[in-house]
Amino acid sequence: MRTPNGIPLILIIGGGYAGAALTIRLLETCRQPLHVVIAEPRAELGRGEAYSTSETAQLMNGPAGNFSIHLQNLSHLAEWVERTGHDTGIQIPPEGAANIFIPRNVFGRYVGEELQRAIDRAGAGTRVSHWQSDVVRLRRDNDGTLKAEFSDGRHLRADIAVLATGVFPLAEDPALAPLAGDWRLAKPWQSDRLDRLSRLQDILIVGASLSMVDTVASLETRGYRGRYHVISRRGHLIQAVRPAGEPVPILDPDALPQTTRELLATVIRTRRTILSEDRDWQVLPLSLRPFILPLWLGASTAERLRFARHLRALWDVTAHRAAPPSYARIEAAKAEGRFSAGAARLVSAERAGDLVRVIVRPRGERQTREVLVNAIVDARGHQEHDWSRIKAPLVKDLLSIGIVRRHQTGFGIDAAADGAVIGMDGATHRDLFAIGHPLRGVAWESSSLTELRAQAAALAERLSNALNASKVIQLREIETVA
Ligand SMILES: Cc1cc2nc3c(=O)[nH]c(=O)nc-3n(C[C@H](O)[C@H](O)[C@H](O)COP(=O)(O)OP(=O)(O)OC[C@H]3O[C@@H](n4cnc5c(N)ncnc54)[C@H](O)[C@@H]3O)c2cc1C
Ligand SMILES: NC(=O)c1ccc[n+]([C@@H]2O[C@H](COP(=O)([O-])OP(=O)(O)OC[C@H]3O[C@@H](n4cnc5c(N)ncnc54)[C@H](OP(=O)(O)O)[C@@H]3O)[C@@H](O)[C@H]2O)c1
DSSP states (O other): OBOOTTOOEEEEEOOSHHHHHHHHHHHHHOOSOOEEEEEOSSSSTTOTTTTOOOOTTOBOSSOGGGOOSOTTOTTHHHHHHHHHHHHHTOOOOTTOSTTOOOBHHHHHHHHHHHHHHHHHHOOTTOEEEEEOSOEEEEEEOTTSOEEEEETTSOEEEESEEEEOOOOOOOOOOGGGGGGTTOTTEEOTTOHHHHHHHTTOSEEEEEOOSHHHHHHHHHHHHTTOOSEEEEEESSOOOOOBOOOOOSOOOOOOTTSOOSSHHHHHHHHHHHHHHHHHTTOOTTHHHHHHGGGHHHHHHHSOHHHHHHHHHHTHHHHHHHHOOBOHHHHHHHHHHHHTTOEEEEEEEEEEEEEETTEEEEEEEETTOSSOEEEEESEEEEOSOSOOOOGGGOOOHHHHHHHHHTSSOBOTTSSSBOBOTTSEEEOTTSOEEEEEEEOSGGGHHHHSOOOSHHHHHHHHHHHHHHHHHHHHHOSOOOOOBOOOOO
8 A cells, every 4th residue: 555656644643532523624724635544444534432322311511502623613513413313312402402402423433423523524635544553662763754554564655644532441340350250240331231230229330420320321211110329439529511691801811829728729619709709610610611721831840740639629629511411310319318428439349149348438438338239330430541550562662662752740752732743752743743632741631522622723724834845845645565
């Protein structure tokens, strides 16, 4: 396989939302022919982890009006939902789809369709290929070009590579190891196991955040009438999104707090004022959101670490909120006395006949407690941010050869503000970029759709400008190794 003479080859490693959004925007902005190769082991592009679920009760965490893939046409998704309502099964209210929380698998279909539409419209000479395989190694060849090796044995030379590798799963909890492979231990997206769990009486859910809400919504949809026992180490229970009103002027952009302590004091003061005015605290994360990037960029490494250590869990549970229709399932179960949540750490779990014997240590207590349940759902979330703990071959390889380095905060990898990756030697690569989750340490919030959409647009523009400006682009060979 060879690229036609002079056509630059861009390798996007990861074909989830970020890879798809970047490809769409590149095809729209680059004036010269391109060959984009998207490396993605999944059969469908644009879905990634989040939008591959087949559970229709698992909803987006914001309304359709928020999540158009096109920055220049923000009502695009809502209009698409209105057009496709008849075959996605979504009931469209008379006022339109902008306020509907759609299932995540429907959103995955939307992203895939938009990517295909962009490919169909691409200019002459432009090509997009899906290599359905994992990149396992990325090397700089003797001539300085990037060479990727795939798990199926193929190789590819690229002019530019982008790490759009997304979220990596957390390691299994050792306390749950005795139940490995047992159907009584489920993940929120394992439909076949949830089918079996829905006929039981008592389910322990480990994790009190959005994956817990997904679990309850999926089980309630199946007709589960038993009890939920939810634990998380700190006991913060996620809430539903509420229309909180206009943001409040919480920070002065010209005099941002320099320390975590200062920021916290301002937030506590503002919260007091908001509550004294009978307003909803949910206006706080909304008001803080535009300042996250400047606050993070302006903070010292010590302050970033302080924030990550002491306030991350509180920030996550405050900033990330659940879809109201899913949360209503929790409220209903609560009203029926079927839902309880508390702060506890899981110590061990093992089968005891038809039951599962769980030992937990409630927060602040020395004594452990035994709980007997029928099954456990591990809803601790997907996200391992620390690249030194991720087992994926590419991540291990990139770190071991020093082409990337772990971000000082332990979240993702180091990069310049435009996503250009910084290697172990401190040099910024001009042909290797990252988008989304790997940039968590660089930007702090770097995983929601709106952030990814903005990053995709900025990176596409950055790459297109460079490609449009370059007069001569060397031919790169694509080698296929049997
Ligand atoms: C369950 C869940 C629900 C979510 N819901 C929402 C939501 O409602 N709203 C919101 O704003 N955000 C949500 N998010 C956040 C979500 O992370 C982003 O919305 C977005 O999907 C991230 O896209 P991504 O492409 O960066 O990562 P991913 O979706 O993780 O995609 C990365 C892709 O890269 C591929 N890949 C990884 N390594 C390699 C390799 N070496 N070679 C080839 N391919 C590779 C993977 O197979 C994967 O498909 C959710 C996240 C999760 C986990
Ligand atoms: N569309 C959606 O609504 C949706 C759905 C799912 C996920 N997501 C996204 O996916 C990402 C992950 O969300 P998530 O809910 O899966 O995970 P999360 O936000 O990381 O939350 C993990 C939960 O598990 C708890 N936990 C972690 N380790 C634990 C342990 N050892 N024992 C007990 N509890 C433990 C955490 O609380 P403690 O730390 O206090 O223990 C927290 O309650 C987020 O970015 C989120 O936005 C979105």
